[in-house]
Amino acid sequence: MVKTMVSESEKWLCFPGQRLCAITENTVGGEGTYEKFGYLHASLSGVVRIRKRHKDNYITVASFGSKTVVPVVGDVVTAKITVINQRLAKCSIICIGKTCLNRPYRGVLRKEDVRATEKDRVEMYKCFRPGDVILARVLPLVELNTYYLTTAENALGVAVAMSTRSSEPIPMVPVGWTEMQCPMTLVKEPRKVAKIVPESAPDYDR
Incomplete structure (x- = not known):
């Protein structure tokens, strides 16, 4: 049976592919769920759980079996x-x-x-x-x-890009938010660079 409303304390059992609830702007699917045709579905057998954060309902499915680490929304x-x-x-x-x-x-x-x-x-x-x-x-x-x-x-x-311009692949270094450079050949290549440089390094603008 499709759930249209959920509460923080509500829990029920489900099976893979089961429709859990209609998708709304305040519904966020997490571990063990996926979206299809406007509904949130279970991707495994387990217990449906709802957590509330402000106005949002975070819906997950906890497996009956051994714990498997899977990506969750926001990770x-x-x-x-x-x-x-x-x-x-x-x-x-x-x-x-x-x-x-x-x-x-x-x-x-x-x-x-x-x-x-x-x-x-x-x-x-x-x-x-x-x-x-x-x-x-x-x-x-x-x-x-x-x-x-x-x-x-x-x-x-x-975070890591290997230069193919040198005799051996070596990690390139960021020289801005949109470029990385081979430290051997000094050749630059475009990238969407992650901000993981030390705090003492220059602060580039996007």
Whole structure:
């Protein structure tokens, strides 16, 4: 039975694919859920739980079995770019916060989720390259087994990029918010750089 209203204390059992509630502006799906056709669905068997934060209902499903670490809405994850085109970048999520995963999860970073401003001017090839390691935040799940990500914060973006201009691949260093440089050849390449430089380093403007 589809739930249309939830309360903080309400809990019930569910099975994979079951519709949990209609999506509203105050509904946020978390671990064990995904969105489809305007409804929040369970992605596994377990107990549905609701947490309230201000006006929002955060809905998760706790599995009956052993605890498995999966990305949750709002988590900052480490991912490696695998495929890139003009519309999006596909990646493998390898860490959630400081926790390294036993197996990677599939992630997607869409063009409109790269930056907070001037989204229509984003060029994916000037922001990321295959092999780049990025920091990103998890968005609400809209497709089962695929996590949508965003780098639209100063602290998010490319953390590690390897230079292919030298005889051996070596890590490049950030020289601004939109460029990284090979320390051997001094060749610069465009990137959406994550703000992980020391506090004493120059503060570049976006």
